[in-house]
Amino acid sequence: MKIGELSRRTGVPTRLLRYYEEQHLLHPDRTDNGYRDYPESAVQDVQQIRGLLDSGLTTQMIRAILPYLSGPDEILLPAEHLTPDTAALLQGHIDRIQARIECLARNRDRLRGYLAAVRPEGEEGAVRS
Incomplete structure (x- = not known):
């Protein structure tokens, strides 16, 4: 999906989605013409990022734990990865x-x-x- 659709589906402005990408929180693919192409899972990722930011975590902290989130209430961070x-x-x-x-x-x-x-x-x- 393109950035505008992700923005509409999450309620997050495109400017913030680009910022999340700059902070290495989102990783869209690029089409041949250079447009961002987000997977369906980006909707949940953006919702989790928003929730974590709202709870006071910094983008640095989110970057460290985001790969281990399996849902809004669960962090699966194996001890060997901490x-x-x-x-x-x-x-x-x-x-x-x-x-x-x-x-x-x-x-x-x-x-x-x-x-x-x-x-x-x-x-x-x-x-x-």
Whole structure:
């Protein structure tokens, strides 16, 4: 399929599809006239790339794990293929996610405490847990 059709089927602009190719996330064939020719599997690949980007992974991380994705909920990365660099990259991302979770939890608790301190007892819209 041509890039325009892939764009229509995934909702991803052609400009981003070209960027994914530049980042070595997509690998279309080229026709004799130079047009990109994507396989049917590119639809799922683009959907996975979007989901991974939306979850905060970088294109570098996605490039490392994309060959091992078999679906949106499954990564089949054999231990012998997990390089120390890839492991460090993924661990760093996990650590950043955990730091954000802890920061959000602290902010949530502070806001709850503030609301509990300034709201009269039993007021509508009481603080939820």
